[in-house]
Every structure is written in structure tokens, then in C-alpha cells.
Amino acid sequence: MPSSYRRIKIPLLWLRRHTSSREFMLISSALVGLTAGMAAVILKTIVHYLFIALTYGGGLLERPVWLVVLPLIGILITVVVVQTFFKGKVEGGTAGILYSIAQKSSIVRRSKMYSYVITSGITAGFGGSAGLESPIVVTGSAIGSNYGRSYHLNYRERTLLLASGAAAGIAAVFNAPIAGVLFAIEILLTDISISAFIPLIVSAVVGTLCSKLILEEDLLFFVGESVPFSAANVPFYVMLGALTGLVSVYYTRTVHRIEKALEPLAGKVYQRAIVGGLCLGLLIMLFPPLFGQGYESIKMLELDNADMLLRDSWLSFFGTNEWLVLCFTGALALVKVIASTLTIESGGKGGNFGPSMFVGAYTGYFFSKLVNLVQIGNVPISSFTMVGMAGILSGVMHAPLMGIFLIAEITGGYTLMIPLMVVSATSYAVVKYFEPYSLEAKSLAQKGQLLTHNKDRTILRIMKIQHLIETDFQPISPEATLGELVEVIAHSRRNLFPVVTANGELAGVILLENIREIMFKTEKYDIVKVKELMIKPPSIVQYDDSMADVMKKFDESGAWNLPVLRDEKYLGFVSKSSIFTKYRKLLIKTTNVT
Structure with a gap:
């Protein structure tokens, strides 16, 4: 153990012994928030200065070829770093954190405390079209999880510190502590009590202070306060909410389509990087605002200076009239999804x-400009630009509260609160109709690896039939005699016996209560065969059945034990009592801090 680490750990161990659990959690959340906040500061600084150094302050980007080359180089370097230094184990993103909470007792690999800072810093610094927020969430979550492991905290406390680290990371990136807390609640924590808010708030505030005291203003995404809200624009905000909801559905489905398209290259990391990187570079050359994170271009939109974005594009050959600018910005909204997915799926972080x-x-x-151009209204472009961000965040992340308060915080005021609520709620309602799970959670939910707000469904998804199979039931051949059956019964503690053929198939079952009378008639021991006494089981459980299907079979059959088959071969039995026991244990395990 390094001496510096020992000097930090010993006082905290003393605090652990001499403070209450609640007090230690508050201290821990502040320390996790400080560390996660500093990680966010480091990542933002790395990306900012790496970007400036590589592009010579942006001057290099005036040559279109560099728009293709730089992102490709960044992705290739990222892949080399991942394969060489991290053995290919830098994966998951926010979905990986959700998986850790649901399936790994909130234990996150230690290397994730720094691997995402390094790899995402390289990807974004070279102009990769992806965000830094998810890497910061992973880093903060890993810091919180491993802090909890170091001090032997239980699952509930470890999960809360994991979420605290994520909240601090988001808060530090955007200088938005409320958004950080709501991110943790809406996306990471599925069941939380009021007392758990305090550690999240402490961590988010500490993370925000880190960025506020250290980072320069140009490293933070911050825009001026928008024009005052007008009730006459409510119908247009409702329409924007519906549009952002549909775009969110497009976003989610496009990401999964591109993931499937690149599946044939899954094991060929360098080929995948080259193919994806080249496609990304060509896309950026056509649409230069896709280079990097793109926050500067958002500020241009907010000021209604979108024509400046068009001047750097090949489309400027056709001029910069308002309709061309409208089409350009609308296309960018759609192709950004493709660009960011190519960045991530080709090996970038x-x-x-x-x-x-x-x-x-x-x-x-796009929406506000269109409304003004066709003269069906006169809406403030800056307000609609900002509110649109909340609509897509609410739809893609399934986090309407976070979307509302994040935009409210980065605009420096709450004049847009009503429009934010209208757009976020409408977008979320539209998305939920088409996509019941968020982008990050969809694949996990389909595999039954996700904690959801429905506690019963969550636990049933976590439970796996293979972990509940009981194999201490004594099988017997259908050709065996009653005497042989009695001998098996005499050496068993069960009252149920599977009748299994020579090739391992289940022929039926013997219930002790059904043969109680005949088993004492010794004169029939050599005459009566087991196949004459067996009955058909009330239902059959297949090895790959979901636990919800298993419980349905128990309810319909009324049985307490059901046989489990795999490829028609007998494996054992699953009992209702063992399911209930496992359910109680998981209920305790997955209940957050009270």
C-alpha cells in the first residue's frame, strides 16, 4: 500500500469507527465529490488544450483533410491504448454502470477511475464527435464504488456513493449541482428515500465548487439568459416537445442500427477503427460542426448566427440564404447521431x-427558424434552441427532471421553467409510447440485467433459473419395480421423485402421497412397475425460461415443485419456496439507503 494512500486511509478508518454510519456517509460523499470533481476538471482541461495544440488554435481545421485525419488518428490511438494498457477492458459507459448496480453489487472495476479520463480525452481531443459527460459519469461512479469497497461499506452505501460520484461529475461539467443530483436519481438510482438526498447534494455541491474555482469560463458550457417567457408561445412549445420526442426515438433506434451494422467487425478492433473512423471523418468534412463536442456551435445557434456554421461547409458554394441555413441545421440534428455513434462504436470513447x-x-x-420563416408565429430562437436540448435529453435519457433543471442552470436563470417543463414532459410522453427504456438501458433491459422502478419486476429479472435448480431429488427408471422405488424412498428426504429414462429424458414424476397405500403391499414389489405409478408433472420449466414465466407456471399449476428441462433432458427441480427465499434476499440487497 503506497504511503500516501495509507496516510489518507488511516484517518478515515478512525472516523469510520468513531462516527455514526450517517455521519461517515456525509464525510465520504464530500470526499467522493471532491475526487470526482477534480477528475472532471482534469478531463475538461486535457481535451481543451489537446484540441488547441493539435489544431493550432483551430487554424489547421481550415484544411478539410484534417477534419478526416484527426478523428481517425484519435480513434486509432484510443484503440491502441485500450488494447495495450487496459487489455481491451474499457467498455460499458453509463450502461456498464447500470449493469454493475444490477448485477455486480455496485462494484466497478478500479481501472475505470482513470481509464475513461485517458481514452475519452484522446478521442475528444482529436475531434471525435462524442461527449465527455458519460466518461465522467463512469469515472465518478468508479471512484464512489471503490471508495465504498476500501472501507467495506455494504451494497446500499456503496451504491449511494457510486451515484454521488456520478452526480459530482455531471455537476462539475456543467456547473449544475441540481442537474447532477437529478441525474443520479433518475438514471442510476431506482429506489431512493429522502435521507439519501443529502449525500448526493453534498457530493454535487463539492463537485461544482471544484469546476467553479479551477476551470476557466470558456471551458464550461454556459449561455446567456434567454428572453422572457410568453404564454402565447405555449402551443409552439408543445409542438417542439412532440418533435423532440420523435427525434429522440430516431436517436435511440439509429444508435442500435449502427451497432448492429458494425457487429461483423466486433472482433477486429483495428479494422473496425479504420472503417468507422474514415466514415466519421468523411461525415465531418461534409458537416464541419460535427468536429469535437460542438458546444461552440450551440452558442452560435443561440445567438442566431447559424450562417457562420454554413460558411465553413462545402454548401457555402450555394450561398447562405436562410432556407439553406435551415436545411443545414436540420440535417446536422440528424447526422450528429450517426457521427457520435460511429465515434463510439469504432473504438473511440x-x-x-x-x-x-x-x-x-x-x-x-430548426423548429423556431421554420416557424418564423413560414410566418405562422414569431418565436424567440434563443429560447427554443435551449429548450430543445431539454427535450432531447428527456427523451434519449428518460430523465425529464434532469433535462429541465440542467438547462435552467446553464442558462443562469429560471425564466424558461414553464417552457422547459412543457417540452420535456411532452417529449418524454412521446418517447415512452415508442421506447419504454432509455438509450443506455435498452439493451440491458432486453437481457433482463437492469434495475427498474418496478421492484417486483426488477427482482424477477435479476433472478436466474440456473441458480435455483435443486438436484437432490432421487431419479428412478420407469422400468424399475415398486420394490426398487421403496428402496429409493427409504434413502431420500423428499416426497417427490422424477422418473428419468436411460437417455436422461423425464418420463413423469412419482408423488409419495399417491403411492402411500401400495408401497406397503410387499407382494406387489416385483410385479408393479414405476411407469404404472408415475403421473405427468403439472407443468414443465425450461432452462431458459424467465422468472416471470416460471412464476406464471407455478400460479397456473398450483404446484410447489416443478421439473426443469434443457433440450428435453432432466436437470432437477425448482421450488416455489426457494424462489421466495431468493426474492427476500434480493429485496434486501437492492433496497437503497433509508
């Missing part, structure tokens, strides 16, 4: 949080 804000801003700008 980043997340969909930042790209969601980009898509939202461009969608809001």
Missing part, C-alpha cells in the same frame, strides 16, 4: 449525453 444536447439545440433552432 465518449458518451451520448453531449450529443443529445447538440441534437436538441439544433432541433430547437
